[in-house]
Amino acid sequence: MLPDGAEERLLANADVLADACRASGVQQWDLIGFQSYGHQLDIEAGKITMAAGGGEGGFGVRVVDDGRFGFAHLVDVSGAQRAVEQAVAIAKKSPSVAGFVLPSEQPAEQVNGRMDRALLNMSPEDLLEQADGILSEVNSLDERAVVTGGGVGVSATAGCLMNSEGVLSAGMTTSHGIGLQVTLDADGELTSSYQGQSSRAKLPEVPECVSRAVHWAQVTQNPLRLDSEAHDAPVLLTSEGFSPLFSMVVPPAMTGEKMVRKESFWSDRMNEQVINPSLSIRDNGVLEGGMSSGSRDAEGVPRRQQTLVEDGRLTNMLWSTRDSAQQVAEGRIDAAQSTGSASSGGHQSPPSTGCTELFLTSSEASQSRDQMLENMGDGYVVNSVMGAHTANPSSGDFSVTTSSILKVEGGEIVGALKQAGLSGNLAKALNGAVVLGRDVRRQGSYSSGSMHLPDVLLMDGLRINPA
Amino acid sequence: MVMAAKQTDGHHPMTTRFLDQEKVRKALDSAQSFGATYAEVRVVALTESTVAMRDGALEKAIPGQELGMTLRVLADGAWGVHSTTDLASLSDQIESTTRLARAVAKRRSSEEGPKALAEVPIIQDETHWRSKLDVRHTELDEKIRLMNEMHSGAIGHEDIVSVRTGWSDEHIHTELMTTEGMDRVWSFQRSLIHGMVTARRDGEVVSYRTRHGGQGGLEVIHDCDLVELGESAQRAALRLLNAERAPSGKLPLIADKDLTGVYIHEALGHPCEADLVAAGDSCLDGKLGQQIGNELVTVVDDPTMMGGYGAYPVDDEGVDTREKVLIKNGVLTEYLNHRETAHHFGVEPNGGARAQDGLHHPLVRMSNTMIHGGTHADMDELMEDIQYGVYACGTRGGQVDTGRGSFQFAAQEAWLIENGELTRPLKDVSVSGLTLEILKNVNGLTRDASLASPGFCGKGQTVPVGDGGPIMRISEALVG
Numbered sequence: 001m002l003p004d005g006a007e008e009r010l011l012a013n014a015d016v017l018a019d020a021c022r023a024s025g026v027q028q029w030d031l032i033g034f035q036s037y038g039h040q041l042d043i044e045a046g047k048i049t050m051a052a053g054g055g056e057g058g059f060g061v062r063v064v065d066d067g068r069f070g071f072a073h074l075v076d077v078s079g080a081q082r083a084v085e086q087a088v089a090i091a092k093k094s095p096s097v098a099g100f101v102l103p104s105e106q107p108a109e110q111v112n113g114r115m116d117r118a119l120l121n122m123s124p125e126d127l128l129e130q131a132d133g134i135l136s137e138v139n140s141l142d143e144r145a146v147v148t149g150g151g152v153g154v155s156a157t158a159g160c161l162m163n164s165e166g167v168l169s170a171g172m173t174t175s176h177g178i179g180l181q182v183t184l185d186a187d188g189e190l191t192s193s194y195q196g197q198s199s200r201a202k203l204p205e206v207p208e209c210v211s212r213a214v215h216w217a218q219v220t221q222n223p224l225r226l227d228s229e230a231h232d233a234p235v236l237l238t239s240e241g242f243s244p245l246f247s248m249v250v251p252p253a254m255t256g257e258k259m260v261r262k263e264s265f266w267s268d269r270m271n272e273q274v275i276n277p278s279l280s281i282r283d284n285g286v287l288e289g290g291m292s293s294g295s296r297d298a299e300g301v302p303r304r305q306q307t308l309v310e311d312g313r314l315t316n317m318l319w320s321t322r323d324s325a326q327q328v329a330e331g332r333i334d335a336a337q338s339t340g341s342a343s344s345g346g347h348q349s350p351p352s353t354g355c356t357e358l359f360l361t362s363s364e365a366s367q368s369r370d371q372m373l374e375n376m377g378d379g380y381v382v383n384s385v386m387g388a389h390t391a392n393p394s395s396g397d398f399s400v401t402t403s404s405i406l407k408v409e410g411g412e413i414v415g416a417l418k419q420a421g422l423s424g425n426l427a428k429a430l431n432g433a434v435v436l437g438r439d440v441r442r443q444g445s446y447s448s449g450s451m452h453l454p455d456v457l458l459m460d461g462l463r464i465n466p467a
Numbered sequence: 468m469v470m471a472a473k474q475t476d477g478h479h480p481m482t483t484r485f486l487d488q489e490k491v492r493k494a495l496d497s498a499q500s501f502g503a504t505y506a507e508v509r510v511v512a513l514t515e516s517t518v519a520m521r522d523g524a525l526e527k528a529i530p531g532q533e534l535g536m537t538l539r540v541l542a543d544g545a546w547g548v549h550s551t552t553d554l555a556s557l558s559d560q561i562e563s564t565t566r567l568a569r570a571v572a573k574r575r576s577s578e579e580g581p582k583a584l585a586e587v588p589i590i591q592d593e594t595h596w597r598s599k600l601d602v603r604h605t606e607l608d609e610k611i612r613l614m615n616e617m618h619s620g621a622i623g624h625e626d627i628v629s630v631r632t633g634w635s636d637e638h639i640h641t642e643l644m645t646t647e648g649m650d651r652v653w654s655f656q657r658s659l660i661h662g663m664v665t666a667r668r669d670g671e672v673v674s675y676r677t678r679h680g681g682q683g684g685l686e687v688i689h690d691c692d693l694v695e696l697g698e699s700a701q702r703a704a705l706r707l708l709n710a711e712r713a714p715s716g717k718l719p720l721i722a723d724k725d726l727t728g729v730y731i732h733e734a735l736g737h738p739c740e741a742d743l744v745a746a747g748d749s750c751l752d753g754k755l756g757q758q759i760g761n762e763l764v765t766v767v768d769d770p771t772m773m774g775g776y777g778a779y780p781v782d783d784e785g786v787d788t789r790e791k792v793l794i795k796n797g798v799l800t801e802y803l804n805h806r807e808t809a810h811h812f813g814v815e816p817n818g819g820a821r822a823q824d825g826l827h828h829p830l831v832r833m834s835n836t837m838i839h840g841g842t843h844a845d846m847d848e849l850m851e852d853i854q855y856g857v858y859a860c861g862t863r864g865g866q867v868d869t870g871r872g873s874f875q876f877a878a879q880e881a882w883l884i885e886n887g888e889l890t891r892p893l894k895d896v897s898v899s900g901l902t903l904e905i906l907k908n909v910n911g912l913t914r915d916a917s918l919a920s921p922g923f924c925g926k927g928q929t930v931p932v933g934d935g936g937p938i939m940r941i942s943e944a945l946v947g
Contacts, residue, residue: 057552230716
């Protein structure tokens with residue numbers, strides 16, 4: 001999959017850009033570069049409909065002069081001089097942030113498991129075979145089930161980061177991803193479920209998400225007819241149902257900039273209890289095999305493990321170099337420094353602040369799904385939500401819709417609802433009675449990083465509005 | 468080397484080709500010699516700029532040039548695709564991409580027909596929608612000045628704690644060459660200014676977003692009273708500080724033009740995308756010609772609506788664009804199609820193929836989607852016989868499950884309607900429903916209809932869209 005010498009070519013091109021920075025006379029600079037290659041199959045209507053492959057990449061360059069920064073991005077380094085000139089021109093128009101300097105070289109922990117050679121050797125034909133196996137498995141699980149969308153893909157990315165202060169980091173990552181929309185048609189009534197899975201290492205030929213997708217399309221058939229009004233109820237959100245809301249609301253609330261600007265619902269609450277005392281939230285930037293972990297953040301600062309909420313108490317916040325310098329310079333906080341939390345959205349944007357591999361854990365014994373249902377008594381199970389991106393990260397309020405919802409009575413699932421609204425305030429719900437399930441699954445996120453989440457039973461503060 | 472020797476420097480009209488036509492023709496010929504029945508090369512060069520300011524100070528400005536190319540090959544009735552930023556590698560990819568397509572074709576079952584494309588006029592031309600004020604010539608200082616105009620309107624109240632403003636513009640240049648002899652070049656521009664006003668009082672934090680933009684250059688931004696745009700965002704943010712949580716339940720709903728647009732985009736537009744219909748993932752499968760909505764409802768999707776954020780002159784398969792009437796007086800009349808789905812359904816392509824950029828293949832997408840105006844004079848007339856309901860306005864986005872036909876969209880702010888009057892402000896209002904039920908529940912539309920705020924639509928790929936309509940009344944919707 002990866003052309004010979006891809007990493008070397010990336011570094012050689014980065015050197016061209018670095019030379020242009022040096023020639024410009026700018027005080028400090030850093031650059032990131034990526035070159036990705038991959039194969040991908042699209043599946044529609046139960047068939048593989050397209051095989052695609054290719055490569056893409058580019059560079060982003062940031063210059064810093066007297067605390068002012070400018071940024072530009074480019075694909076072809078023959079335009080390096082022009083890009084650097086643009087970045088320098090922008091820096092001149094930017095406000096100076098006292099104390100903002102790029103980080104110098106510091107020792108960083110080696111993070112393993114970010115590349116799997118087995119993926120480098122995967123050919124499009126191997127992917128086709130895997131997709132054949134998945135389609136066949138879906139059919140064997142339920143012959144009415146059709147994969148109406150999704151696909152399978154692998155990629156390898158060579159990446160590099162260097163700066164004027166001696167940071168030089170380069171390496172390869174791989175990823176393997178599968179996403180499936182499974183639809184069941186029972187007498188013209190469609191039910192469906194989307195489930196996905198991704199990993200830096202090669203996934204099993206038929207990953208677990210396949211049976212989950214079929215299961216949720218099955219169990220939401222033949223919905224109950226309810227005439228009930230909107231009401232408060234305990235809700236068990238599966239890892240897949242919980243993660244979109246959690247990732248939209250919680251990681252942004254823990255960035256230092258939002259905290260000190262009082263734009264977070266946890267502003268001014270450092271060292272106070274903010275969620276249930278049994279719960280902790282940790283960000284593991286050096287997680288082996290993580291999709292977002294690594295030795296260094298997007299500014300070159302070593303990544304680390306950090307506890308953000310310990311036994312319900314807010315203990316830390318996330319900072320990048322520039323954000324911390326700016327908030328100190330503007331007097332919103334006396335002191336702050338990078339926590340190795342600069343994240344990159346690719347070569348087209350400068351680093352921002354975000355989490356990497358976020359874990360929600362409980363000091364209490366985790367429970368099986370059956371135990372959680374028993375604990376719940378009467379309530380609902382929700383496996384996916386629509387509209388999580390409309391949740392309000394400043395307040396934690398959300399109002400979403402689900403078509404993947406089961407009604408629970410006396411600890412037993414009694415049937416599905418066709419559609420329901422689900423609303424509440426996630427920060428408040430996490431501060432109520434919360435029970436965590438056993439099986440932790442990695443989920444992607446709307447903001448940045450990965451969420452490692454079990455099923456979550458929220459007993460308080462959620463409202464169900466059956467359609 | 469496929470790339471032309473002379474590239475644009477970004478400051479002159481795009482008349483220079485990125486593709487070396489002779490070399491591309493040879494590459495396409497070789498695809499046919501390997502067994503392709505159709506092949507195309509599409510290159511997109513983007514000259515773009517984004518700017519972000521916070522509280523009147525420049526936070527970041529990002530100029531960029533992106534270039535991407537996608538080779539698409541149809542062989543034995545299946546697709547192979549190769550996308551790359553390395554234009555010089557085209558000829559090396561022809562054989563392997565054709566082989567990929569054939570490997571996919573081998574998996575087709577006997578009862579399944581091969582994929583094919585509906586015929587279209589084969590055109591060689593250039594189409595350039597020139598902006599009055601080319602975004603590539605707009606200096607950063609001018610963008611900052613305009614963003615500060617919006618900022619000046621938004622600040623000035625003790626409860627406003629932050630004002631963010633943003634800018635985005637792009638010049639899109641596309642070249643398409645096919646084995647059929649299509650050789651088209653087209654270009655156009657988009658401009659967008661946006662803001663987010665955050666207010667805080669007694670620990671309550673609220674934000675309000677505003678946007679203005681469309682197809683075109685700097686003139687699009689000049690057409691807007693940016694101070695007023697900032698002031699109205701400030702007023703809305705302050706109102707939200709006093710707003711109550713919305714009631715939950717099935718209620719009469721009035722939606723402003725913004726929300727009407729998002730509603731029709733999510734609830735009807737997506738299920739009308741023929742690739743989803745063909746995949747068995749649309750609740751509108753098999754419903755062409757059927758009455759699916761109130762006869763008041765007529766919906767169009769129109770990429771030729773100049774100025775709309777979803778406008779484009781030629782689709783990404785080289786098909787001329789036109790207005791599509793999706794629903795006429797409540798009857799489903801047309802799906803959105805690209806060439807493959809048009810062949811599948813035995814209709815003519817209607818210019819619905821769009822790709823995010825040069826590195827993505829075209830999907831069936833919306834452009835500018837609107838409900839036509841109705842018969843009511845104004846909102847007061849729509850409201851007068853509502854005893855208890857909700858007026859919702861401004862959009863925080865939406866989502867749809869096209870197969871089930873269920874959708875959700877969220878309002879930026881709302882009011883309670885009591886006895887035909889707006890009474891109390893509400894916040895965090897979302898609306899959900901089922902496409903085939905809600906379209907029948909539309910029972911009032913004001914006469915005036917227009918595109919509302921520009922937006923973006925995600926379907927694996929993100930593309931700019933416009934949507935809008937009149938002010939709309941729905942007799943019953945699930946409000947949360």
